[in-house]
Amino acid sequence: MLSMFIKSDPQNPVEWMLFLADKYSGMFWEGTKLTLFIAVLGTILGFVLGYVIGVIQDAKISPGDHLIKKVLLRLVKILAAVYVEIFRDTPMIVQAMIIYFGIREANIDITPVSAGVLVTVLNTGAYMAETVRAGIGSIDLGQREGAWAMGMSPMKTMIYIVLPQAFKNIIPEMANTFLTNLKMTSVLNVIAVQELFMAAKTVGGNYYKYFESYLVIAVIYFVLCFFFNKVFIFLEKKMQGKSDYALAVEYMDND
Amino acid sequence: MSETIISVQDLSKSFGDHEVLRKIDIDVHVGEIICIVGSSGSGKSTLLRCINKLECQTSGKVMFYGKEIRDVQKEINEYRSKVGMVFQSFNLFNNMTVLENCMLCTRKVLHLSKEEAFDRAITHLKEVGMAPYVNAKPAQLSGGQKQRVAIARSLCMNPEVLLFDEPTSALDPEMVGEVLNVMKQLATTGLTMVIVTHEMAFARDVSTRTIFMDRGYVAEDAPPSQLFTNPKNPRTREFLSRYLAG
Numbered sequence: 001m002l003s004m005f006i007k008s009d010p011q012n013p014v015e016w017m018l019f020l021a022d023k024y025s026g027m028f029w030e031g032t033k034l035t036l037f038i039a040v041l042g043t044i045l046g047f048v049l050g051y052v053i054g055v056i057q058d059a060k061i062s063p064g065d066h067l068i069k070k071v072l073l074r075l076v077k078i079l080a081a082v083y084v085e086i087f088r089d090t091p092m093i094v095q096a097m098i099i100y101f102g103i104r105e106a107n108i109d110i111t112p113v114s115a116g117v118l119v120t121v122l123n124t125g126a127y128m129a130e131t132v133r134a135g136i137g138s139i140d141l142g143q144r145e146g147a148w149a150m151g152m153s154p155m156k157t158m159i160y161i162v163l164p165q166a167f168k169n170i171i172p173e174m175a176n177t178f179l180t181n182l183k184m185t186s187v188l189n190v191i192a193v194q195e196l197f198m199a200a201k202t203v204g205g206n207y208y209k210y211f212e213s214y215l216v217i218a219v220i221y222f223v224l225c226f227f228f229n230k231v232f233i234f235l236e237k238k239m240q241g242k243s244d245y246a247l248a249v250e251y252m253d254n255d
Numbered sequence: 256m257s258e259t260i261i262s263v264q265d266l267s268k269s270f271g272d273h274e275v276l277r278k279i280d281i282d283v284h285v286g287e288i289i290c291i292v293g294s295s296g297s298g299k300s301t302l303l304r305c306i307n308k309l310e311c312q313t314s315g316k317v318m319f320y321g322k323e324i325r326d327v328q329k330e331i332n333e334y335r336s337k338v339g340m341v342f343q344s345f346n347l348f349n350n351m352t353v354l355e356n357c358m359l360c361t362r363k364v365l366h367l368s369k370e371e372a373f374d375r376a377i378t379h380l381k382e383v384g385m386a387p388y389v390n391a392k393p394a395q396l397s398g399g400q401k402q403r404v405a406i407a408r409s410l411c412m413n414p415e416v417l418l419f420d421e422p423t424s425a426l427d428p429e430m431v432g433e434v435l436n437v438m439k440q441l442a443t444t445g446l447t448m449v450i451v452t453h454e455m456a457f458a459r460d461v462s463t464r465t466i467f468m469d470r471g472y473v474a475e476d477a478p479p480s481q482l483f484t485n486p487k488n489p490r491t492r493e494f495l496s497r498y499l500a501g
Contacts, residue, residue: 062326062328063311063326064325064326064327064328064331065327065328142342142344142345142346143346143348143349145309145342145346146342146345146346146347146348146405147348147359147360148309148335149307149309149335149339149340149342149346149409150335150336150339150340150360150364150408150409150412151332151333151334151335151336151337151360151364151412152332152359152360152363152364153328153332154328156363156364160348160359160363161348161350164350165349165350168350241392244395245352245388245390245391245392245395246390247387247388247390248386248387248388248389248390249387251377251380251381251386251387251389252387
């Protein structure tokens with residue numbers, strides 16, 4: 001259907017875009033898939049890492065704890081803080097280079113894609129850790145005290161009471177992070193990951209039509225982000241739950 | 256005198272330079288209903304929070320059936336599962352329904368089966384008249400209803416003692432009555448209760464012992480019949496006269 005618009009001798013940028021998109025559809029498709037793969041996997045694993053680090057940063061050392069536990073927790077907390085600081089204070093493109101070449105330097109064979117996922121995970125984890133910490137902080141202390149007062153351990157309280165509520169509060173920020181990641185995978189072309197940006201660079205080089213080639217991926221990025229944005233808004237609305245409830249009439253006579 | 260459940264011994268608590276509790280000695284015996292009264296800032300709530308270990312005392316100790324509760328998380332958890340607490344701000348779990356609120360801790364702390372936990376939850380929700388609301392979320396309830404659910408939730412743990420931290424202070428006057436009625440009814444079941452309250456009439460009618468706290472000290476500890484009609488301490492007299500005048 002689109003083929004009727006595609007000219008074999010494109011003259012203007014729009015015709016060139018369609019021509020390139022058609023001729024290199026395979027490359028763009030592969031690039032899109034890889035971009036999505038790295039963004040989705042990197043974000044999900046990054047969220048997990050972020051939650052773990054966020055919870056660690058929130059953990060309190062109580063005076064009655066065993067000495068070994070105190071020392072270990074302090075150590076882990078320091079490590080977590082250093083990690084978060086380093087990854088938030090350096091650009092992702094530099095992190096990608098250092099991690100990829102650093103690992104290769106250590107004679108460990110790692111593919112660009114694996115390194116790309118790793119960089120995305122570590123980067124996301126650092127930002128998410130702060131988001132989770134803030135999300136936990138936004139939950140009234142009374143929620144925890146209510147659980148503690150009935151003998152719930154701080155860990156169980158975190159899992160059943162605090163995190164579910166914090167999760168709900170930080171969904172918008174998580175959606176933001178995913179969209180950022182989707183676009184930030186473009187920097188991974190510096191370590192030769194064949195994602196969308198790399199595809200555009202290659203395609204553009206074949207005809208010296210960089211402007212048109214990058215326009216093609218701009219459209220792809222836009223459509224992807226637009227789509228996911230709508231999905232997240234839908235999910236957020238679903239998560240809000242019902243505003244009414246059914247009276248359990250079977251127990252009414254006891255009221 | 257019946258068996259001592261909780262014994263607070265020589266307990267002091269400071270926040271920085273500010274001494275909130277000074278050398279408190281209180282024994283709670285089985286079946287007692289103790290009301291703690293006193294002006295705001297006299298340390299009533301802090302005392303209750305120290306008893307429950309939500310605050311760490313600066314010195315002194317809290318004993319449970321003669322055994323000191325140390326600041327070890329496991330011991331504290333075990334102890335807290337036997338000492339219920341009802342808060343001024345309810346502290347119902349906002350992410351759960353009324354039923355889930357009442358079942359969570361019996362499932363996760365006492366490891367009851369789903370059926371047992373459910374039966375207990377319904378029994379106690381009926382007791383406070385909140386059973387029809389099992390499917391409601393806390394945000395959908397009035398203050399009085401929330402507090403009744405919170406009481407039911409604590410009862411599900413079958414506590415040896417139930418601590419109340421100003422349970423009616425966040426409620427408007429109409430709702431105070433419904434919560435106090437539930438507490439009065441509980442008082443007849445033989446449950447041991449320690450209640451921090453500003454409801455003088457309730458303290459006078461329901462408690463078996465009333466404690467008046469003043470500036471971090473236990474100023475007077477007597478049966479309500481004596482404390483309310485013939486207080487020994489001039490500070491108690493002053494405090495009560497202000498209440499009666501108001």
